[in-house]
Amino acid sequence: MVDVCLPGTGGMLPLVRRYLTCCWVEVMGKAILIDCGEGTQMALSAAECHVSRMECLLITHFHADHISGLPGLMLTLGNQGKTTPLVIAGPAGIGRVVSSLLVIAQKLPFEIIIKELDQKSPEKFEIAGLEINTLPLKHKVPCLGYNITYHRKPVFNPQKAAALNIPVTYYKNLHAGETVEIDGNIYTPDMVLDGERKPIKVTYCTDTRPFDGMVDFAEGSNLFVCEGMYCDDQMREKMNEKHHMLFSDAANIAQKANVPELWLTHFSPALTHPAEYKDDVCKIFANTVITRDGIKKTIVPDDNI
Amino acid sequence: MVDVCLPGTGGMLPLVRRYLTCCWVEVMGKAILIDCGEGTQMALSAAECHVSRMECLLITHFHADHISGLPGLMLTLGNQGKTTPLVIAGPAGIGRVVSSLLVIAQKLPFEIIIKELDQKSPEKFEIAGLEINTLPLKHKVPCLGYNITYHRKPVFNPQKAAALNIPVTYYKNLHAGETVEIDGNIYTPDMVLDGERKPIKVTYCTDTRPFDGMVDFAEGSNLFVCEGMYCDDQMREKMNEKHHMLFSDAANIAQKANVPELWLTHFSPALTHPAEYKDDVCKIFANTVITRDGIKKTIVPDDNI
Numbered sequence: 001m002v003d004v005c006l007p008g009t010g011g012m013l014p015l016v017r018r019y020l021t022c023c024w025v026e027v028m029g030k031a032i033l034i035d036c037g038e039g040t041q042m043a044l045s046a047a048e049c050h051v052s053r054m055e056c057l058l059i060t061h062f063h064a065d066h067i068s069g070l071p072g073l074m075l076t077l078g079n080q081g082k083t084t085p086l087v088i089a090g091p092a093g094i095g096r097v098v099s100s101l102l103v104i105a106q107k108l109p110f111e112i113i114i115k116e117l118d119q120k121s122p123e124k125f126e127i128a129g130l131e132i133n134t135l136p137l138k139h140k141v142p143c144l145g146y147n148i149t150y151h152r153k154p155v156f157n158p159q160k161a162a163a164l165n166i167p168v169t170y171y172k173n174l175h176a177g178e179t180v181e182i183d184g185n186i187y188t189p190d191m192v193l194d195g196e197r198k199p200i201k202v203t204y205c206t207d208t209r210p211f212d213g214m215v216d217f218a219e220g221s222n223l224f225v226c227e228g229m230y231c232d233d234q235m236r237e238k239m240n241e242k243h244h245m246l247f248s249d250a251a252n253i254a255q256k257a258n259v260p261e262l263w264l265t266h267f268s269p270a271l272t273h274p275a276e277y278k279d280d281v282c283k284i285f286a287n288t289v290i291t292r293d294g295i296k297k298t299i300v301p302d303d304n305i
Numbered sequence: 306m307v308d309v310c311l312p313g314t315g316g317m318l319p320l321v322r323r324y325l326t327c328c329w330v331e332v333m334g335k336a337i338l339i340d341c342g343e344g345t346q347m348a349l350s351a352a353e354c355h356v357s358r359m360e361c362l363l364i365t366h367f368h369a370d371h372i373s374g375l376p377g378l379m380l381t382l383g384n385q386g387k388t389t390p391l392v393i394a395g396p397a398g399i400g401r402v403v404s405s406l407l408v409i410a411q412k413l414p415f416e417i418i419i420k421e422l423d424q425k426s427p428e429k430f431e432i433a434g435l436e437i438n439t440l441p442l443k444h445k446v447p448c449l450g451y452n453i454t455y456h457r458k459p460v461f462n463p464q465k466a467a468a469l470n471i472p473v474t475y476y477k478n479l480h481a482g483e484t485v486e487i488d489g490n491i492y493t494p495d496m497v498l499d500g501e502r503k504p505i506k507v508t509y510c511t512d513t514r515p516f517d518g519m520v521d522f523a524e525g526s527n528l529f530v531c532e533g534m535y536c537d538d539q540m541r542e543k544m545n546e547k548h549h550m551l552f553s554d555a556a557n558i559a560q561k562a563n564v565p566e567l568w569l570t571h572f573s574p575a576l577t578h579p580a581e582y583k584d585d586v587c588k589i590f591a592n593t594v595i596t597r598d599g600i601k602k603t604i605v606p607d608d609n610i
Binding site: 012014037045062067075101105 | 317318319320342343344346347350351367368369370372373374376377380381384401402405406408409410
């Protein structure tokens, strides 16, 4: 199971009633946070996301509304007693930006491991047992979309194990992919497993102009979280200028990618009631959620095994 | 008249229900903000302090809870169309710290004028027609207390002006301290003014250990805003370690300085209901206010002229 939360859903500047856009993905007690604007630590607290579980911070880009909360959050992690390393990944230059911001948050009690990501081509890496894939987006500055994929262990077949007289205490090791030796006999995972299960995948894209590559990137996701800065088609020209998307742009991508669910986020401060436009966007993609701060979902795959 | 507001009253980290400590002082439509932690722009918005009126940001010290909101606020000022310069003053090194933080807020449409202040001895300067005085405080890092003094114009005596046959159109110039020449005759302000009026003074001290110099610094203030990180005397040792003050420390200074009113602020996140301790602290200094976010006061001097 994968827990997803959007503690904040606003773009540009933090409002009293809407924190800045970020995304929390938690699997088996280990969490990844995407973006950290001013007030994100307050948003995480309000949404009851436990920052002590954070293993990684993914930054989409260096606009302040996506990264200005970094020094405060680092200090809070330190004050909470974090001593294990934190990976901070983002577009090339992230090391320099983090280092500049930490001028006011020095002597942290944990190590920060910087991972600079390519802006020209997609990358794939693993953090906290989760597979991360990137997609270079089309914004005013280098910006990355992220896929977070949880590869579940294959189905364990206890009948097969019992037929081989394998003691129950070894089931866990075999299920985890280890080969075990019992009384001189070698048992490999394939002898007791029943094939792969579908992974759980969350796709997160903000800030960007819409483009075809996003469809491929979102395909196969259980949840597609995407920016929708404005809803009104009259704002199309402004969105071109500002390198952002309309609700309808995101819905078109969701429809083409054939995802089960779209969460819209990163609303303009001028958009005080984004939910008013739900009916319009649902005509393009029926299962669109106009999110609010603190929205949560536990993704349980269809097969439920 | 001087408007004072504490949009936030918390120390260390921003809470969902308590923004970080800062102070807004506004006179004749021009405002000075003291400190700008994470979320301060939200606090200012909630307290209806109009940031477009800001002429100066005074920073007490470089701990994140007092300065981490700077890049976000600068961008918001820019987005609101600010083109006039903003003075940012703080302890020596402020230029380097501001420059580092602005790595995520470049190309601002207004000039930032940095004023580095001495940490060893008090300084006096003028911003937006207000006199600022500093006091080096005793914290873990260089830290400054601030006095903001509004020197009101002397009383204008229209009888004196009329007796000299000065046309009414010149009253404003003479009242503003200008000498005027009318039909070859020279008129100086002292010919029509009735002497000085008491200035209005606000004193702001956080973060620090208590010390005698604070008494002199606060003396003559209409309002003394002072940190009280904890209330309980059992926390005295911790306050020594952390270089902070108890409620009782602040009340003792207010009592010795004989100020009319003390506002306590910068409460520890662990202190969920600081007002519970009001009776105790009022035994030391009766007119103590345990503040809450958004507290406001318009200081009208006693003489009311």
